[in-house]
Amino acid sequence: MIDPRLLRDDPDRVRAAQAKRGLSDDVVDRALAADSARRQAIADFEAKRAEQKASGARVAKAQGEEKQALLAQVKELAAGVKEAEAARNAAEAEWDEAIRAIPNPAADEAPAGGEDDFVVLETIGTKPEFDFEPRDHVELGAMLGAFDLERGAKVSGSRFYFYTGIGARLHRALVNMAMDMAHANGFTEVVAPALVKSRAMEGTGFLGQAADDVYRIEGQDLYLVGTSEVPLAAYHSDEILDGAQLPLRYAAFSSCFRKEAGSHGKDTRGIFRVHWFDKVEMFVYTTVEESYAEHQRLLAWEKEFMDALELHYRVIDVAAGDLGTSAQRKFDCEAWIASQGRFRELTSTSNCTDFQSRRLDIRTRGESGTVNVATLNGTLCSTNRPMIALLETHQNEDGSVTVPQALRPYLGGLELIKPLA
RNA sequence: GGAGGCGUCGCCUAGUCCGGUCUAUGGCGCCCGCCUGCUAAGCGGGUUUGGGGCUACAACCCCAUCGAGGGUUCAAAUCCCUCCGCCUCCGCCA
Numbered sequence: 403m404i405d406p407r408l409l410r411d412d413p414d415r416v417r418a419a420q421a422k423r424g425l426s427d428d429v430v431d432r433a434l435a436a437d438s439a440r441r442q443a444i445a446d447f448e449a450k451r452a453e454q455k456a457s458g459a460r461v462a463k464a465q466g467e468e469k470q471a472l473l474a475q476v477k478e479l480a481a482g483v484k485e486a487e488a489a490r491n492a493a494e495a496e497w498d499e500a501i502r503a504i505p506n507p508a509a510d511e512a513p514a515g516g517e518d519d520f521v522v523l524e525t526i527g528t529k530p531e532f533d534f535e536p537r538d539h540v541e542l543g544a545m546l547g548a549f550d551l552e553r554g555a556k557v558s559g560s561r562f563y564f565y566t567g568i569g570a571r572l573h574r575a576l577v578n579m580a581m582d583m584a585h586a587n588g589f590t591e592v593v594a595p596a597l598v599k600s601r602a603m604e605g606t607g608f609l610g611q612a613a614d615d616v617y618r619i620e621g622q623d624l625y626l627v628g629t630s631e632v633p634l635a636a637y638h639s640d641e642i643l644d645g646a647q648l649p650l651r652y653a654a655f656s657s658c659f660r661k662e663a664g665s666h667g668k669d670t671r672g673i674f675r676v677h678w679f680d681k682v683e684m685f686v687y688t689t690v691e692e693s694y695a696e697h698q699r700l701l702a703w704e705k706e707f708m709d710a711l712e713l714h715y716r717v718i719d720v721a722a723g724d725l726g727t728s729a730q731r732k733f734d735c736e737a738w739i740a741s742q743g744r745f746r747e748l749t750s751t752s753n754c755t756d757f758q759s760r761r762l763d764i765r766t767r768g769e770s771g772t773v774n775v776a777t778l779n780g781t782l783c784s785t786n787r788p789m790i791a792l793l794e795t796h797q798n799e800d801g802s803v804t805v806p807q808a809l810r811p812y813l814g815g816l817e818l819i820k821p822l823a
Numbered sequence: 824g825g826a827g828g829c830g831u832c833g834c835c836u837a838g839u840c841c842g843g844u845c846u847a848u849g850g851c852g853c854c855c856g857c858c859u860g861c862u863a864a865g866c867g868g869g870u871u872u873g874g875g876g877c878u879a880c881a882a883c884c885c886c887a888u889c890g891a892g893g894g895u896u897c898a899a900a901u902c903c904c905u906c907c908g909c910c911u912c913c914g915c916c917a
Binding site: 441473477 | 844887897
């Protein structure tokens with residue numbers, strides 16, 4: 403949720419922000435109208451309520467006939483108060499809905515436009531070259547016995563799989579390495595629930611335009627998270643955080659579930675785009691002022707992880723229209739996928755400034771009163787895509803895969819993953 | 824799943840039976856001041872959060888806030904209902 407004061411004081415800035423994302427500014431006018439209607443309704447209710455309270459005090463003191471007369475009088479007031487209260491509630495609901503429909507205004511630095519209007523900030527490493535025809539991760543996985551796609555489909559349906567043998571070990575190695583790096587960088591390790599209430603989902607902005615992608619538990623107010631950003635953002639909801647404790651940095655492991663609605667036929671091969679995967683996510687609470695520098699730090703930690711896997715990748719500055727509801731700016735690390743001949747998103751880090759914290763009511767004490775904190779998130783290690791990138795990047799002609807140095811300690815020193823006999 | 828208990832403005836706590844100066848008591852902690860070689864003690868004052876009005880975004884005034892939401896009533900921390908959370912016991916279970 404954006405700052406209501408920004409809307410009131412500088413609506414043109416919000417209009418410009420909508421335009422930068424390629425969105426209509428109708429919501430701005432709607433919210434402005436709702437705001438003044440709401441304030442009018444509040445003033446009306448409060449005036450009536452104050453009158454009722456004053457009269458109530460007189461009734462309490464009065465005796466006998468005088469009391470009876472006052473009672474009759476005050477009864478009428480009560481009806482008016484009730485009406486005014488209902489009107490106020492309706493006006494506040496309308497206002498709430500209107501302002502929540504406005505996404506976080508993008509940073510000035512974020513490129514304008516949509517999905518294809520990103521800016522490449524840097525490219526790291528060199529494109530892997532093979533003097534043989536490289537295999538894709540599905541072929542490699544089959545040769546190594548790393549995952550079982552057929553049985554995944556049999557048991558759970560399309561876009562499901564089992565990690566098996568060396569695949570399961572690699573999965574565990576990636577998670578462990580990521581967690582160790584996070585720990586070394588001062589993060590608090592967390593294992594988070596993958597099932598959350600609607601408040602958490604709504605507060606992080608996933609029940610808006612992204613609602614179609616979310617699994618809901620039938621008959622209950624519970625949702626499967628698509629990222630542990632959701633439980634981590636809600637972790638400190640309704641709290642006033644001690645400023646001396648900031649920044650609060652968490653690295654959380656959880657399973658992630660996505661319906662992938664609207665991506666039928668896209669990336670159907672292998673484990674690239676699936677309904678379930680596991681992920682270690684970084685999440686930070688800090689001040690809005692500090693958030694910009696913290697965002698760069700999150701990006702640096704993501705790069706550290708990519709570097710550890712010895713991947714060729716680039717960093718992009720995601721355009722305003724592709725930021726999602728909550729983000730003010732977003733950087734993606736895209737790794738080279740040999741079989742696809744292009745860069746694909748492996749990690750993503752967003753600065754949500756105070757957008758989520760306003761919805762989730764997370765504050766700290768500022769110079770004058772409380773202020774909403776900034777929340778930031780960043781992928782440290784989603785399991786599947788790094789797995790794909792590393793298998794394809796480090797494959798050899800015989801189908802074996804050379805293990806990146808940094809990962810070896812997590813595989814008992816294993817240097818080369820060999821195909822099954 | 825069954826039975827019972829509990830939820831008060833940072834923490835603890837009075838108030839709830841019997842609705843009305845509750846405008847929520849007291850203690851601890853914290854903040855400001857006084858006193859004091861310094862510190863402690865002592866003394867005085869302040870200390871929930873959100874919103875609205877007015878404004879310099881101050882001061883001030885007002886409304887809401889006793890786990891949440893409804894209801895009864897002229898009036899609800901207090902009475903009724905629903906839900907949530909925690910604790911104890913029983914049952915079941917990884």
